[in-house]
Amino acid sequence: MLINTKCNKCNESTKFVTGFWDGEGDTHGCLYDCKNTKCDVKQLREVADQEAVQKRLEIQRLNGKNGIYAGQLVALRKNAKVSIRKMAEISGCNVAEYCAYENERKAFNLEAYQKCINYLKQ
CATH class of the missing domain: 1.10.260 (434 Repressor (Amino-terminal Domain))
Structure with missing residues (x-):
């Protein structure tokens, strides 16, 4: 979830939604990806x-x-x-x-x- 939190706060212009998630109660959100090859999160996902x-x-x-x-x-x-x-x-x-x-x-x-x-x- 920490990775997703970083993506939520990111203002990368190439960021786009790749999916959605639902949790208990009223928790929910989006999963993101981007085209920024220098992004730490993107590099972790690619590995x-x-x-x-x-x-x-x-x-x-x-x-x-x-x-x-x-x-x-x-x-x-x-x-x-x-x-x-x-x-x-x-x-x-x-x-x-x-x-x-x-x-x-x-x-x-x-x-x-x-x-x-x-x-x-x-």
Whole structure:
């Protein structure tokens, strides 16, 4: 939140809204980005984005090594019109964990993947 506070007070002419957030009670606000390459906040976000991409590539490599392809699973799920909640139940994990699997933020559990693939191929 401290980063967002810095953006809220900034008068950068290239600043623009990228999203919104809601909190408890009456707390809410905007998320900002800008084109200022010298901005400390922008530099921190770019480093974090690069690290996230590297982590995702590593997870894709691990999944591929185990014959797991999250993109294929997502396509099958959407084609079958099955919700993420239902897939989480089938795989035996919670919704947040299943979303992390699909979005490749976490390496897929092989057993959970097999349960999902088997369900979708029925």
